[in-house]
Amino acid sequence: MVRKRLHDPVDGRPTVHTVAARAGVSIASASRVLNGLGASDETIRKVRAAAAEVGYVPNAIARSLQSQRTGLVALAVEDIGNPVYVAMMRAIEAVVASSGRQLVVHATGGHIPSETALLRRLANRYVDGMIVSPIRVTNDHLTAMIESPVPVVVIGQLREDAPVDNVRTDSRTGVGLAVDHLVATGRRRIGFVNGPLDTVPGAARDAGFRAALAGHGIEPDERLIEVGDFQYAAGRAAAERLLARATPDALLCANDLIAVGALHALLAGGRRVPHDVALVGMDDTELAQMMFPQLSSVSLGSAERGRRAAELLLQRIAEPALPPRREHVPPALSVRASSEPVAAGPAA
Amino acid sequence: MVRKRLHDPVDGRPTVHTVAARAGVSIASASRVLNGLGASDETIRKVRAAAAEVGYVPNAIARSLQSQRTGLVALAVEDIGNPVYVAMMRAIEAVVASSGRQLVVHATGGHIPSETALLRRLANRYVDGMIVSPIRVTNDHLTAMIESPVPVVVIGQLREDAPVDNVRTDSRTGVGLAVDHLVATGRRRIGFVNGPLDTVPGAARDAGFRAALAGHGIEPDERLIEVGDFQYAAGRAAAERLLARATPDALLCANDLIAVGALHALLAGGRRVPHDVALVGMDDTELAQMMFPQLSSVSLGSAERGRRAAELLLQRIAEPALPPRREHVPPALSVRASSEPVAAGPAA
DNA sequence: TTGTACGCGTTATCAT
DNA sequence: ATGATAACGCGTACAA
Numbered sequence: 001m002v003r004k005r006l007h008d009p010v011d012g013r014p015t016v017h018t019v020a021a022r023a024g025v026s027i028a029s030a031s032r033v034l035n036g037l038g039a040s041d042e043t044i045r046k047v048r049a050a051a052a053e054v055g056y057v058p059n060a061i062a063r064s065l066q067s068q069r070t071g072l073v074a075l076a077v078e079d080i081g082n083p084v085y086v087a088m089m090r091a092i093e094a095v096v097a098s099s100g101r102q103l104v105v106h107a108t109g110g111h112i113p114s115e116t117a118l119l120r121r122l123a124n125r126y127v128d129g130m131i132v133s134p135i136r137v138t139n140d141h142l143t144a145m146i147e148s149p150v151p152v153v154v155i156g157q158l159r160e161d162a163p164v165d166n167v168r169t170d171s172r173t174g175v176g177l178a179v180d181h182l183v184a185t186g187r188r189r190i191g192f193v194n195g196p197l198d199t200v201p202g203a204a205r206d207a208g209f210r211a212a213l214a215g216h217g218i219e220p221d222e223r224l225i226e227v228g229d230f231q232y233a234a235g236r237a238a239a240e241r242l243l244a245r246a247t248p249d250a251l252l253c254a255n256d257l258i259a260v261g262a263l264h265a266l267l268a269g270g271r272r273v274p275h276d277v278a279l280v281g282m283d284d285t286e287l288a289q290m291m292f293p294q295l296s297s298v299s300l301g302s303a304e305r306g307r308r309a310a311e312l313l314l315q316r317i318a319e320p321a322l323p324p325r326r327e328h329v330p331p332a333l334s335v336r337a338s339s340e341p342v343a344a345g346p347a348a
Numbered sequence: 349m350v351r352k353r354l355h356d357p358v359d360g361r362p363t364v365h366t367v368a369a370r371a372g373v374s375i376a377s378a379s380r381v382l383n384g385l386g387a388s389d390e391t392i393r394k395v396r397a398a399a400a401e402v403g404y405v406p407n408a409i410a411r412s413l414q415s416q417r418t419g420l421v422a423l424a425v426e427d428i429g430n431p432v433y434v435a436m437m438r439a440i441e442a443v444v445a446s447s448g449r450q451l452v453v454h455a456t457g458g459h460i461p462s463e464t465a466l467l468r469r470l471a472n473r474y475v476d477g478m479i480v481s482p483i484r485v486t487n488d489h490l491t492a493m494i495e496s497p498v499p500v501v502v503i504g505q506l507r508e509d510a511p512v513d514n515v516r517t518d519s520r521t522g523v524g525l526a527v528d529h530l531v532a533t534g535r536r537r538i539g540f541v542n543g544p545l546d547t548v549p550g551a552a553r554d555a556g557f558r559a560a561l562a563g564h565g566i567e568p569d570e571r572l573i574e575v576g577d578f579q580y581a582a583g584r585a586a587a588e589r590l591l592a593r594a595t596p597d598a599l600l601c602a603n604d605l606i607a608v609g610a611l612h613a614l615l616a617g618g619r620r621v622p623h624d625v626a627l628v629g630m631d632d633t634e635l636a637q638m639m640f641p642q643l644s645s646v647s648l649g650s651a652e653r654g655r656r657a658a659e660l661l662l663q664r665i666a667e668p669a670l671p672p673r674r675e676h677v678p679p680a681l682s683v684r685a686s687s688e689p690v691a692a693g694p695a696a
Numbered sequence: 697t698t699g700t701a702c703g704c705g706t707t708a709t710c711a712t
Numbered sequence: 713a714t715g716a717t718a719a720c721g722c723g724t725a726c727a728a
Binding site: 025026027028029032038039040043062064065066067068 | 715
């Protein structure tokens with residue numbers, strides 16, 4: 001015989017069997033009482049007492065094996081320290097926690113292979129679903145998402161025909177809001193500090209900027225356009241390059257980190273903001289309000305996108321057969337001191 | 349008979365049985381091959397082929413039930429959006445991920461009951477361990493941690509005799525570094541904007557401030573001390589109250605968020621930084637370098653504390669019998685523009 | 697080397 | 713209402 005011990009926990013912690021034995025009932029009755037199902041008053045009393053005495057706590061893993069649910073939801077983003085993703089994560093965690101579930105976070109470093117590997121790992125079902133916000137969505141991403149046995153929700157742009165739940169914003173239009181505002185307040189030589197053009201956000205913002213200028217009959221001046229990374233240091237460097245060769249009366253930045261870098265470049269170079277140069281960022285993170293002067297910024301609803309994505313995911317977990325859904329969060333411009341019209345008008 | 353189906357997965361996804369049947373071997377052989385244990389070349393070939401054909405992926409939950417390990421590690425902090433915790437979380441995630449595990453995050457809102465409830469939930473073993481950074485450690489915290497079947501590591505102050513792994517810094521000394529620096533650069537009327545005194549960090553910083561002043565023979569002036577919350581808005585309001593009734597030549601803030609608020613209050617009030625008032629924050633978050641002027645700040649090694657805590661936890665998971673350990677991360681002052689000595693000396 | 701069978705801890709089904 | 717037992721999917725001790 002193999003059975004050295006039968007239902008006697010190896011580490012001394014009580015199981016249903018422990019409780020059942022102590023209460024003098026079957027494990028079935030014990031389980032029923034512990035799950036609030038029907039039983040006689042006497043049985044209920046005995047089981048409750050036994051459970052309390054031994055300090056019984058149900059094992060989450062065993063329960064998961066039975067229920068085929070882990071109660072976990074994953075979030076995969078490039079960098080969990082980036083203010084945009086922090087805002088998303090915060091909102092997602094709130095929704096997930098309020099549903100009694102928990103959030104598993106992954107930092108992908110924007111590395112495509114790690115992202116797809118993560119998606120493929122969903123096949124082992126360590127979570128009930130995943131929210132992913134990739135910089136770029138490849139075919140590998142798509143097939144991995146479609147083959148996943150647990151639902152995936154994408155925050156960001158996605159092919160129209162992709163059968164995947166999706167929450168997106170329209171950063172192109174968002175750039176337009178900023179340009180319109182700057183033009184309306186008398187700015188004409190509008191500079192643009194963008195992120196890499198081979199990313200989805202970078203490309204969309206570039207297109208939006210040129211389209212918006214065209215809408216006002218302004219010819220784009222390539223000397224007023226500079227590209228760096230979506231980071232503070234890169235933004236500052238890019239702004240410095242731009243300022244060294246041109247004299248904009250406004251600077252639009254592809255995100256708030258870049259805008260903060262640009263602010264440094266401007267102030268260090270002796271430019272007054274907004275008097276000499278108006279400054280507008282994007283993402284409208286907490287950072288924008290913390291700067292002096294406070295930064296105008298185009299909100300792309302990061303928190304709202306996170307919230308909506310979490311809700312979509314929870315719905316689909318509950319109802320897997322739902323058709324793919326696509327939600328839009330519109331951009332909105334928050335005007336603050338950094339781009340307020342100045343009495344004397346911009347430096348001429 | 350009950351057995352409608354025997355080892356035939358309900359959702360159509362392959363299990364070891366599927367693979368074994370297809371390869372014409374027993375599940376034991378299949379399992380062995382899939383886990384890289386010994387088997388004949390022929391068996392290996394057949395099993396590998398069968399697994400590939402049906403797209404077999406091991407089920408994480410079943411594996412956990414067997415191994416008594418989830419491969420998950422939890423982190424519980426007040427607010428996953430606070431720059432300090434973001435820095436910690438980033439470092440922790442990196443360590444955890446590099447060990448092949450995953451990170452579950454919890455936002456406690458600084459709510460004591462939720463924190464202790466979270467610790468008690470460890471009894472159901474949904475994770476292999478937890479890192480927690482409580483604002484305050486109650487007896488409830490301690491008993492919950494001690495009774496937990498999985499290891500807990502605390503980032504922050506803890507009773508000396510608490511048998512719990514612990515990583516801490518010395519913010520009291522940290523405050524001293526800042527005061528020393530300010531005094532050495534000619535400041536005498538040093539103001540202090542602190543967080544709530546009934547929190548561990550708030551109390552430590554208050555004590556440190558008074559002790560440091562005493563060390564320089566300076567009498568603490570209560571009008572130069574103000575208390576708010578550890579947040580931007582509260583910090584700004586607190587600084588405004590202080591500036592309305594006193595004229596400090598330096599301002600020390602209990603964290604960087606407060607310091608940013610104070611910077612706003614100073615600049616909005618027409619004070620020059622550092623010329624009129626030197627400014628020093630604490631935590632040395634990324635925020636400090638993003639401000640203009642860049643903020644001096646006392647580093648309390650948030651990322652380093654996170655990294656060390658994660659390593660302690662992983663070690664203890666591997667070796668549960670280890671004696672409790674206590675690690676210290678020393679504070680360090682980063683001097684930047686906001687507190688650099690000014691040629692003319694501070695306004696007199 | 698290979699197969700049989702048990703155990704992980706829980707819930708659910710069936711028969712009593 | 714209660715108890716015996718299958719089942720979730722995996723790993724492995726033991727016997728062959």
